[in-house]
Amino acid sequence: MNKPRKIAAKTTKVLSAPKRTDPGYAQAPIIPADSVVRRALVFVIAAMCLLACLALAIVLTAHRSTERWAAAISEEITVQLAPSDAITREEQMTRALEILRGTPGIDRANPADEVEIRELLEPWLGSDADLEALPVPAMIVIDIQRGSPPDMEALALRLSQAVPGAVLDDHRFWLERLRTGGRIVVWIGGGLFVLVLCVMVACVVFATRAAVSTNRDIVEVLHLVGARESFIAGEFQRHFLVMGLKAGMAGGAGAIVMLFVTEMAVRRWLHTGEGANARLLLGDLSFDFVAFAGVIGIVFLVAILSAVTSRLAVHRFLGEGL
Amino acid sequence: MITFENVGLRYGMGSEVLSDLNFQIEPGSFHFLTGPSGAGKTSLLRLMYLALRPSRGIMNLFEQDVSGLKRRDLPDIRRRIGIVFQEFRLLDHLTTFENIALPFRSAGREVEDYYGDVVELLEWVGLGGKMHALPAVLSGGEKQRAAIARAVIAQPELLLADEPTGNVDPQLARRLLRLFMELNRLGTSVILATHDLTLMDQFDAPRLVLDQGRMRIYE
Incomplete structure (x- = not known):
């Protein structure tokens, strides 16, 4: 069963190996x-x-x-100081900052200035609102250590006991x-x-x-x-x-x-x-x-x-x- | 090479189109398969190239019981069989060279390996000048020679031809018959299905005659 060789013997043409340029070398796909x-x-x-x-x-x-x-949950919290009859705004701020700056796990606690508060309220009150006429609470912005945050519940309790009108907002619920x-x-x-x-x-x-x-x-x-x-x-x-x-x-x-x-x-x-x-x-x-x-x-x-x-x-x- | 023992074939729940077939095909033999239209010639060939399985009986092909063959075994068996159809079944978008090389290409061989063999065979069947022609521009005889070349390029042990001269004139039919005879002389078993008595008279070979699904053999 070696037919092609026998068949080949019938032809005198000597065939060399095909080159890539030979016609027929590149073949069409079997499925068009x-x-x-x-x-x-x-x-x-x-x-x-x-x-x-x-x-x-x-x-x-x-x-x-x-x-x-x-990340926001773990990095930043705020304390709101609502106006109180028992204590002045300045005293509220002093006591709160004292507690916060002495609490382990807090890097920085700074009062938000009027510009920051105005920016926060601008979407609701507009840019021309007279904040002096409104009972707007003061605010302390706190940066906490991500790796070792303070005990929020204990901190909230201490603030509410020592500073009338102080509310710790860790935004956790909304976030x-x-x-x-x-x-x-x-x-x-x-x-x-x-x-x-x-x-x-x-x-x-x-x-x-x-x-x-x-x-x-x-x-x-x-x-x-x-x-x-x-x-x-x-x-x-x-x-x-x-x-x-x-x-x-x-x-x-x-x-x-x-x-x-x-x-x-x-x-x-x-x-x-x-x-x-x-x-x-x-x-x-x-x-x-x-x-x-x-x-x-x-x-x-x-x-x-x-x-x-x-x-x-x-x-x-x-x-x-x- | 092929053994049929009490083989029957039916399509679905219909009556048997082939009944009680008993015969053997020896290696290197040449047989005509004949009979009137609708006698079951094509069905018998389809059994032999494993497009169908017998409904009953035992069919051995290359010493293997076909009832035990799995789908994955079929390609290896089919590579030992060459098939020629009356309607050529060339792929219209491939050149003559590509059509003839199809068995090699589908076996995963590289064109460098078979280029020479295909060109030699093209010369042998007289299609050397039509190597890059598409089937659409070939005559009926040229298409049939290309189909025969595709069937024999991989040196099959068995060649099955289903009315290969049905679409060509008598002169070309005689040339094609000589081509089959030459392939048989080179060692391939040939079963040529035809109802052309004139053609069969030109070569003394056993005739398998099918009539209404039953076979008679004339040595």
Whole structure:
């Protein structure tokens, strides 16, 4: 059984090893790309990639804000000194500062000046409010040591006993609520991210099955010449990997442009008076290296998911008895 | 090489299209498979290239009981079989070279390994000048020769041809028959399905005659 050699003996032509420049060396894909990759599918996957990137941006922003609020809980507290009939404002301030500065775990305790208080009240009272005419409490801003904070309950008790009208506000109640809200947003964003990827996988599964059906004749011929299912699946996988990469890059690029434009617009808005409250909540919104690395990661994730999904779908389809 | 013992085939819950087939194909043999249209020739060939499994009976292929074969075993068996169809089944977007090289390419071999063999075979079947032509520009005879070349390029032990001369003129049919005879002379077992009596009269070979799913053998 050495036919080709015998057949070769019938020809007088001497063949040398082919060169890469020889016609026929570079071969066309066995599964034609046009029959696999449809524009609609590329568009859908690009859109899914864009949505996944935006979901990631939401997750990162919410996570960063949550972390910042958590840091605020552990770093800064205030003491409010409400007007009291039993003691003057100055004496209130002196006693409170004495207690605070003598408490272990407190780095610094300083009275908030009128400018700071006016800034705090400005969103509610406006910039022209006459604070002298209002019973506005005095305020002490306290920086605490993050590693060894003071015992808040004991400190609150001491202040309330020694300084009439003094109330320790460690913001814990509100900030815990904000943190919980932040966590919920992170979970929703994460859920959206997973959902978008699941939809994309489903799209690729349908597209792969359609592609195998469309190319049924080619798949049958491949079977007949002894191709393994892994080879056939690999032929489809290659198309979907390239398509996933292209669609992912389109979606990722779109997401980067959208994030950049959003960042610019939001930054402008945050620095206006109207955006001041949002700025307190969100901080300076910025999409840093982590966000862009995440977008790039999603692009590759989309490409790999497309390829792996198509491979598994082809195996499953062939296993159903083509 | 091939043994059928009381083999029957039915599609779904229908009646048997092949019944009580008992025959053997020896290595290096040449057989015509004939019978009227609808007699079951194509079904029998599909059994032989493992596109179907028998509904009953024992079928051995290359000394293996096909009922025990798993899906992952099929490619190795099919690589020992070459198949030629009446309708050629060339891939329209691939050149003649690429179509003929398909068995090698699908086996994961590099083009450097098989380039020479494919070019030699192209010359041998008279398609040296059509190496880079797409099937759309080949004549019926050229397509059939390309299909035969694809079937034999990987040196199969068994060549199954299903009405390979059905779409060509009598003169070309005789040339193709000589090609099959030459391949058989070089050691390949050939089963050629045809209902062309004139063609069969040109070569003295056993005839497997199917009629209503049953077989008679004329040595």
